[in-house]
Amino acid sequence: MTSTLPFAELHLHLEGTLEPELVLELAERNAVTLPFADVDALRRAYAFSDLQSFLDLYYANMAVLRTPEDFADMTRAYLARAARAGVRHAEVMIDPQAHLVRGVPLEAVMEGVDDALSTSERDHGVSTALFAAFLRDRPEGEALDVLHHLLGMHAPITGIGLDSAEAGHPPSDFVRLYDRARAEGLHLIAHAGEEGPPAYVVEALDVLGVDRIDHGVRSLEDDALVERLVAEQVPLTVCPLSNVALRGVDRLEDHPVLDMLDRGLNVSVHSDDPAYFGGYLDDNLAALTDSLGMTPEQRARLAANSIRSAVLPADRRAALLAEVEPDPT
Ligand SMILES: Nc1ncnc2[nH]cnc12
Numbered sequence: 001m002t003s004t005l006p007f008a009e010l011h012l013h014l015e016g017t018l019e020p021e022l023v024l025e026l027a028e029r030n031a032v033t034l035p036f037a038d039v040d041a042l043r044r045a046y047a048f049s050d051l052q053s054f055l056d057l058y059y060a061n062m063a064v065l066r067t068p069e070d071f072a073d074m075t076r077a078y079l080a081r082a083a084r085a086g087v088r089h090a091e092v093m094i095d096p097q098a099h100l101v102r103g104v105p106l107e108a109v110m111e112g113v114d115d116a117l118s119t120s121e122r123d124h125g126v127s128t129a130l131f132a133a134f135l136r137d138r139p140e141g142e143a144l145d146v147l148h149h150l151l152g153m154h155a156p157i158t159g160i161g162l163d164s165a166e167a168g169h170p171p172s173d174f175v176r177l178y179d180r181a182r183a184e185g186l187h188l189i190a191h192a193g194e195e196g197p198p199a200y201v202v203e204a205l206d207v208l209g210v211d212r213i214d215h216g217v218r219s220l221e222d223d224a225l226v227e228r229l230v231a232e233q234v235p236l237t238v239c240p241l242s243n244v245a246l247r248g249v250d251r252l253e254d255h256p257v258l259d260m261l262d263r264g265l266n267v268s269v270h271s272d273d274p275a276y277f278g279g280y281l282d283d284n285l286a287a288l289t290d291s292l293g294m295t296p297e298q299r300a301r302l303a304a305n306s307i308r309s310a311v312l313p314a315d316r317r318a319a320l321l322a323e324v325e326p327d328p329t
């Protein structure tokens with residue numbers, strides 16, 4: 001049975017929503033030549049051995065994104081699909097540097113994304129927030145310049161994140177970036193413990209001062225860290241289909257997300273790069289039901305955690321939570 005529980009999507013890369021059909025449509029629109037003859041050939045390439053093998057295709061496909069209209073079309077397609085998945089609030093990331101290095105101005109990126117986000121509540125009943133994610137395998141100085149530019153143009157961002165190749169790129173390399181963002185009143189999130197060690201989760205918390213960890217699954221290798229994450233109720237945005245697609249976890253049947261939930265960790269379930277990893281939020285939830293026997297009670301706790309961990313005005317948070325936990329009186 002399809003549930004109407006409200007969910008917040010908190011871990012979603014807009015560029016990771018580029019379905020093969022849209023990649024080819026935008027390639028034609030912009031006269032970009034791709035090394036794939038058709039949709040089936042491109043879809044066959046959506047098979048990965050690790051994070052880097054995915055990132056190589058993820059960045060290559062961005063070549064088709066050139067104009068504000070392209071970014072708006074990508075974002076609109078995602079929001080329509082998210083609404084069908086039961087998402088009522090979406091906090092989405094964009095990678096500004098990945099476009100800037102290709103010669104696409106930040107203004108074009110932000111105009112297109114904002115165009116779509118600003119009508120989302122009206123069009124789909126999905127409230128939104130935008131995070132600028134910085135690429136940890138590029139220099140901190142470049143990230144600082146881009147943040148400065150985004151602030152100067154009053155880009156509609158709620159916060160910043162840190163993504164891309166994790167191993168060998170610790171959070172502590174970005175302390176000045178996060179200090180600057182904090183001083184501007186921005187919310188702070190970072191990928192940590194996806195392919196990197198538990199120590200990166202600790203650094204993201206203690207050195208960067210993040211409010212939320214994207215992934216964090218490798219925290220399970222450190223009992224003291226798990227104890228701390230439970231005590232502090234640090235939000236962990238876990239992406240089961242992503243972890244299996246990138247081989248961090250062998251099979252969905254082995255995914256620890258429900259054990260994490262039952263150990264008292266503040267986990268919620270998200271889709272990361274849904275076009276690449278086999279599904280959106282509803283697909284991730286269905287996979288947990290099918291492969292791990294997720295109960296309706298666990299599903300409701302995941303929904304409540306997602307809403308509690310979101311950046312939401314108090315009245316909207318309360319209204320959404322009331323749908324998950326109806327007042328028994
Ligand atoms: N799963 C992921 N990990 C790190 N960087 C990313 N950028 C897009 N998806 C990512």
Ligand SMILES: [Zn+2]
Nearest residue numbers: 011191214272
């Ligand atoms: Zn991610």
